[in-house]
Amino acid sequence: MTSLTIPGPLAAAPGSGWRKAKDRIATTVIYGSFLLALVPLVWLLWTVLSRGLHAITSDGWFTGSQRGITYRDGGGGALHAIVGTVEQVALCTVISVPIALLVAIYLVEYGRGPLARATTFMVDILTGIPSIVAALFIYAVFVTSFSGQRAGWLVSLALVMLMIPVVVRTTEEMLRLVPNELREASYALGVPKWKTIVKIVLPTAMSGIMTGIVLGVARVAGETAPLLVLVGYSPNDNSNLFSGPQGSLPGMIKDQFGNLGSTTILRGGHKVSVHYAADRMWGAALTLILLVMALNLLARLIASRSKVSS
Amino acid sequence: MDRTPSDTGTARLADPPERSRPAAAGSQPADRHAHAPVIGSSQPAAIPSDDEPVFGAGTLGGRVGPARFADRVLAGLSSGAGAFLVLLIGLVTVFLVIRALPAITADKSNFLTARTWDVGGDTPDFGVLPLLWVTVLISLVAMVLAVPVAIGIALFISQYAPARVARPVAYVIDLLAAIPSIIYGVWGIAVLAPKIQPVADWLSRHAGWIPLFKDYNVKGGTIFTGGVVLAVMILPIITAIGRDVFERTPRANIEAAWALGATHWEVIRLAVLPYGRPGLVSGAMLGLGRALGETIAITLILSKVSNAGAFSFSIFNGGETFASKIANNAAEFNSPAQTGAYIAAGLVLFVLTFAVNAAARWVVNRRKEFA
Numbered sequence: 001m002t003s004l005t006i007p008g009p010l011a012a013a014p015g016s017g018w019r020k021a022k023d024r025i026a027t028t029v030i031y032g033s034f035l036l037a038l039v040p041l042v043w044l045l046w047t048v049l050s051r052g053l054h055a056i057t058s059d060g061w062f063t064g065s066q067r068g069i070t071y072r073d074g075g076g077g078a079l080h081a082i083v084g085t086v087e088q089v090a091l092c093t094v095i096s097v098p099i100a101l102l103v104a105i106y107l108v109e110y111g112r113g114p115l116a117r118a119t120t121f122m123v124d125i126l127t128g129i130p131s132i133v134a135a136l137f138i139y140a141v142f143v144t145s146f147s148g149q150r151a152g153w154l155v156s157l158a159l160v161m162l163m164i165p166v167v168v169r170t171t172e173e174m175l176r177l178v179p180n181e182l183r184e185a186s187y188a189l190g191v192p193k194w195k196t197i198v199k200i201v202l203p204t205a206m207s208g209i210m211t212g213i214v215l216g217v218a219r220v221a222g223e224t225a226p227l228l229v230l231v232g233y234s235p236n237d238n239s240n241l242f243s244g245p246q247g248s249l250p251g252m253i254k255d256q257f258g259n260l261g262s263t264t265i266l267r268g269g270h271k272v273s274v275h276y277a278a279d280r281m282w283g284a285a286l287t288l289i290l291l292v293m294a295l296n297l298l299a300r301l302i303a304s305r306s307k308v309s310s
Numbered sequence: 311m312d313r314t315p316s317d318t319g320t321a322r323l324a325d326p327p328e329r330s331r332p333a334a335a336g337s338q339p340a341d342r343h344a345h346a347p348v349i350g351s352s353q354p355a356a357i358p359s360d361d362e363p364v365f366g367a368g369t370l371g372g373r374v375g376p377a378r379f380a381d382r383v384l385a386g387l388s389s390g391a392g393a394f395l396v397l398l399i400g401l402v403t404v405f406l407v408i409r410a411l412p413a414i415t416a417d418k419s420n421f422l423t424a425r426t427w428d429v430g431g432d433t434p435d436f437g438v439l440p441l442l443w444v445t446v447l448i449s450l451v452a453m454v455l456a457v458p459v460a461i462g463i464a465l466f467i468s469q470y471a472p473a474r475v476a477r478p479v480a481y482v483i484d485l486l487a488a489i490p491s492i493i494y495g496v497w498g499i500a501v502l503a504p505k506i507q508p509v510a511d512w513l514s515r516h517a518g519w520i521p522l523f524k525d526y527n528v529k530g531g532t533i534f535t536g537g538v539v540l541a542v543m544i545l546p547i548i549t550a551i552g553r554d555v556f557e558r559t560p561r562a563n564i565e566a567a568w569a570l571g572a573t574h575w576e577v578i579r580l581a582v583l584p585y586g587r588p589g590l591v592s593g594a595m596l597g598l599g600r601a602l603g604e605t606i607a608i609t610l611i612l613s614k615v616s617n618a619g620a621f622s623f624s625i626f627n628g629g630e631t632f633a634s635k636i637a638n639n640a641a642e643f644n645s646p647a648q649t650g651a652y653i654a655a656g657l658v659l660f661v662l663t664f665a666v667n668a669a670a671r672w673v674v675n676r677r678k679e680f681a
Contacts, residue, residue, distance in 0.1 A: 036459055040502075111389070132637060
């Protein structure tokens with residue numbers, strides 16, 4: 001790819017007006033494409049913030065559930081949803097992180113030959129697997145084949161499949177950045193390989209690994225497809241991952257989405273139109289975005305304290 | 311551990327445009343990281359020298375037994391985890407096939423070409439052709455919109471913006487990837503759709519004779535709206551990979567172009583774009599893989615049409631994709647026969663995304679051999 005051909009115009013007309021004009025057009029288009037990408041980002045964040053702020057600053061948003069509240073009633077909180085999301089993601093993290101770390105250690109420190117190639121390929125494939133397919137797989141195994149009931153922990157299992165590749169990728173990159181001299185210095189002192197990995201390599205790459213974990217958590221916290229297939233939505237408090245329908249932030253958005261639009265109710269003898277469901281939907285959306293953005297900032301923060309750097 | 315590895319400092323200096331992502335370890339010179347992955351792939355580096363020092367390690371100090379044992383435990387555990395991942399993908403395939411096969415064999419029509427979807431009764435009669443069509447069409451709309459913009463942003467970050475600006479810009483684009491897809495969905499249908507309806511109306515009024523723009527009187531929840539939202543969602547993926555490959559363009563090629571008296575745009579056209587083309591192709595395909603499988607945003611946006619069997623070529627029609635079909639009916643998975651039909655649809659989606667992703671990786675890896 002290193003051969004260069006001198007194009008006609010470049011050789012013929014140095015500094016001609018048309019070439020300069022083309023250059024200027026290209027510059028404008030390239031700057032423009034960046035500004036264009038900002039439009040949906042700013043628009044979306046502004047929409048969620050302005051429409052959701054009312055709900056999440058209302059009384060009881062972080063302390064109450066949606067128990068007994070229909071789209072014709074105002075109020076209620078998102079605690080049930082926050083609890084569900086946090087529990088499902090926490091279980092997913094506890095399962096994913098050890099597996100992902102081991103896979104990354106394998107790929108960087110041990111892996112060669114057909115198994116390593118196959119593993120790398122499978123991490124790539126897992127990165128691209130649609131979340132609905134992961135959910136269907138868990139459903140086919142645990143509900144259809146072992147006739148289990150839909151519950152929160154099945155969601156965690158589906159999320160594991162989506163989180164592992166994110167953590168493996170980041171950890172792998174970080175382990176590769178640990179200078180080989182550190183390993184060799186350790187070996188030279190007679191330290192066995194496993195101890196070198198556990199006491200030298202992993203601690204050196206630790207902040208990068210933490211970044212990967214936090215990014216993985218942020219990635220799965222907003223996943224909705226597994227919720228639809230693997231657990232029912234419940235407006236009540238249910239902190240039991242292993243039985244019954246459970247609320248979650250994406251589930252709550254989906255639930256309230258079903259009753260968008262204004263509702264006319266009688267208040268003091270007058271008909272007034274209200275948007276309780278819409279308020280709560282944007283409130284849940286804002287809560288979810290705040291959670292995910294906070295996790296992303298945390299990841300940045302950890303990454304900036306990294307000992308190894310790209 | 312307060313080790314400060316001094317040698318990463320030099321490696322960093324030699325690596326001019328600082329990247330904000332760890333996924334770009336590939337261009338450091340003169341050490342084993344030179345084997346590190348290209349373009350976000352996790353291909354393991356071939357590291358020949360890693361094993362050698364271990365020979366003596368366990369034999370010193372008379373700790374032969376426990377050290378060797380612990381070594382074997384960690385090696386076993388980690389390769390076991392690798393094997394587990396391989397097994398997992400195998401299990402996904404096996405279970406989807408096992409659960410889908412009875413439904414496919416009980417199907418009255420041809421599973422791949424039929425245009426009906428009736429799975430409730432005793433004689434299921436369904437096919438995935440309309441789903442495939444809408445899935446592909448909506449992803450293509452997204453690609454057509456996203457790829458040029460992503461190339462522009464990647465060029466902006468890697469070739470135009472000063473390093474001080476490039477980093478925050480890259481971070482802002484990455485934020486697009488951090489927003490959960492359900493929020494894209496509600497925003498897309500409730501906020502964006504009414505605003506871009508005039509564009510759709512104008513197109514179908516003036517170019518409605520083209521089948522692609524034919525008006526089907528679907529307001530808001532069209533393939534067009536879904537494609538626009540998908541484009542925003544896959545933009546950060548394609549941008550990140552484009553950025554990576556453009557930053558890797560050899561300095562020599564760029565400076566040769568400058569030395570020929572090229573303008574900035576000509577430098578890009580002569581040196582940067584040709585070098586980055588294979589990477590761009592694979593980035594676009596990874597974006598496509600994501601678009602094909604996107605579930606909840608599309609489920610919320612697309613209007614179901616009553617007569618899904620009637621084929622339409624228009625992007626101003628509604629419809630259902632594989633993923634939205636499954637998601638729309640997830641609450642009614644009752645009998646295994648009925649569920650099997652949806653699992654069969656999921657299997658086709660899995661095969662589709664698998665093929666697209668594998669092809670994308672293949673393009674990257676083939677490129678790496680020449681680099």
